[in-house]
Amino acid sequence: MLDVKQNNIIVQNKSEIEKCIRHLLSLLGEDPQREGLIETPARVARAYAELLKGYSMDPWEELGTKFPSESQSELVIVKDIYYYSLCEHHMLPFFGKAHIGYIPQENIIGLSKLGRLLDVFARRFQVQERLTNQIAESLQNYINPLGVMVALEGEHMCMCSRGVKKIGSKTITYASTGCFEDDRGLRDEFQRAIGQ
Ligand SMILES: Nc1nc2c(ncn2[C@@H]2O[C@H](COP(=O)(O)OP(=O)(O)OP(=O)(O)O)[C@@H](O)[C@H]2O)c(=O)[nH]1
Numbered sequence: 070m071l072d073v074k075q076n077n078i079i080v081q082n083k084s085e086i087e088k089c090i091r092h093l094l095s096l097l098g099e100d101p102q103r104e105g106l107i108e109t110p111a112r113v114a115r116a117y118a119e120l121l122k123g124y125s126m127d128p129w130e131e132l133g134t135k136f137p138s139e140s141q142s143e144l145v146i147v148k149d150i151y152y153y154s155l156c157e158h159h160m161l162p163f164f165g166k167a168h169i170g171y172i173p174q175e176n177i178i179g180l181s182k183l184g185r186l187l188d189v190f191a192r193r194f195q196v197q198e199r200l201t202n203q204i205a206e207s208l209q210n211y212i213n214p215l216g217v218m219v220a221l222e223g224e225h226m227c228m229c230s231r232g233v234k235k236i237g238s239k240t241i242t243y244a245s246t247g248c249f250e251d252d253r254g255l256r257d258e259f260q261r262a263i264g265q
């Protein structure tokens with residue numbers, strides 16, 4: 070099981086990872102010594118360190134300062150936040166837009182922090198459903214709002230570039246907490262706001 074030390078592990082294991090990539094290139098019938106590939110193992114190790122940096126990030130640290138909520142409890146939505154993640158089944162990218170909404174109770178959060186929270190979980194091996202749930206649950210736990218609603222649109226390269234090859238297909242996943250769980254009207258308001 071990978072843990073929050075994962076990113077450090079990637080850095081520590083860089084030369085071993087590079088060796089594995091060279092070996093993989095050979096197994097795939099390539100010559101890892103040819104000019105175009107000579108730097109590839111090091112690039113791949115660096116790319117993984119970046120694509121998987123979420124393991125070394127703490128969601129609560131990224132969410133940072135809480136501010137007191139001064140107004141009536143109204144819906145706050147940040148929509149169209151782009152994310153990029155790696156499918157844990159094929160180690161291929163999936164990506165798209167996230168829409169995150171919540172109804173504050175005592176506290177609100179800096180708007181940019183919602184994008185940061187998204188990256189903490191997106192920069193890991195994921196399935197889209199878990200990614201969606203983790204965002205909703207951690208925001209709920211951090212500022213205890215009346216409720217959280219998250220929608221993720223995802224285009225999966227494992228479905229486009231190979232296998233079923235359904236280019237352009239999009240998966241939409243939802244996660245909700247608190248008042249969004251059973252209030253049809255609130256869920257509709259959220260969906261109208263994000264244009265679905
Ligand atoms: N639920 C869910 N499934 C995913 C996600 N990402 C990829 N998958 C699916 O994971 C499944 C893995 O199925 P398997 O039959 O074990 O693997 P496979 O033979 O490569 O499957 P195909 O992609 O259908 O060729 C596929 O149906 C993928 O489309 C995700 O985020 N959520």
Ligand SMILES: [Zn+2]
Pocket residue numbers: 156157158159160161225227228
């Ligand atoms: Zn996949």
